[in-house]
Amino acid sequence: MSYTIYLSGEIHSDWRQQIKQGIVENNLDIEILSPITDHSDSDNVGTKILGEEQSNFWKDHKAAKINALRSNSYISRSDIVIVKFGEQYKQWNAAFEAGIASGLGIPTIVMHSPELTHPLKEVDAAALAVTETPAQVVEILKYISQA
Numbered sequence: 001m002s003y004t005i006y007l008s009g010e011i012h013s014d015w016r017q018q019i020k021q022g023i024v025e026n027n028l029d030i031e032i033l034s035p036i037t038d039h040s041d042s043d044n045v046g047t048k049i050l051g052e053e054q055s056n057f058w059k060d061h062k063a064a065k066i067n068a069l070r071s072n073s074y075i076s077r078s079d080i081v082i083v084k085f086g087e088q089y090k091q092w093n094a095a096f097e098a099g100i101a102s103g104l105g106i107p108t109i110v111m112h113s114p115e116l117t118h119p120l121k122e123v124d125a126a127a128l129a130v131t132e133t134p135a136q137v138v139e140i141l142k143y144i145s146q147a
Contacts, residue, residue, distance in 0.1 A: 001145055006078040006101075007034040008071070009094035010086030015111070015134045019082070022138030028145050033074040035067065035093075042067055067093075075100050082137055083127075085112040085120060095123055102126045109137055 007016045016034060023030050036042045046053075046062020053059040071093075075081055081101035083094050101108050110127040111134070112120055124130045131137050 001147070002029040002031075003079045003141070003145065004031040004033060004077055005141075006071075006074050006081045006097075007032060007084070008075075008081055008097040009084035009091050009111075010089065011035075011037045011039060012086055012088065015084050018134035019137055019141075022134065023141065026138065026142050028141055030141060030145070033078060035071050035074075071097055072100060075106065076104060078106055080107050080109060082109045082111065083123070085110070085116055085123075087113060087115070095120075098123050098126065109140060111137060 007019065016032075016037070020032060022028075023032070036045070043060075043063055045066045046064075047059050049066065050062050053062065075097060078101070081097065083098045083101075085091050085094055098108050098110065108127045109129045109131060110120065110124055111131045113132060117124065129140055131140070
């Protein structure tokens with residue numbers, strides 16, 4: 001079976017690469033979509049394309065809207081959305097994207113450390129799987145890809 005997955009969330013570690021590597025190593029028929037993971041490119045896309053802003057609010061507003069065009073489009077094309085919450089930063093966009101997927105009826109797999117279980121209990125409740133590592137995500141992908 002062929003799948004398209006969207007990898008949402010934390011951009012400060014190599015979790016996406018670990019999942020991609022697991023997909024390749026296991027010869028899984030999975031297309032991977034993701035947001036722009038270069039923090040500066042993502043933050044500055046609005047002013048780069050639409051012009052500078054004096055207020056950080058409007059700079060962030062422009063970037064958020066353009067980034068949402070990409071993520072909403074990719075999420076709607078996906079069979080599964082995988083959402084990673086990291087330790088250091090608050091990934092509000094990841095929670096938002098998990099909510100979009102849920103609203104569209106797209107299954108989610110959530111990944112985070114046990115320390116985040118309580119603050120993410122509502123996100124976890126909407127997910128079909130809650131994992132802690134990229135290896136666990138790959139194992140789920142292997143399982144659902146079996147003929």
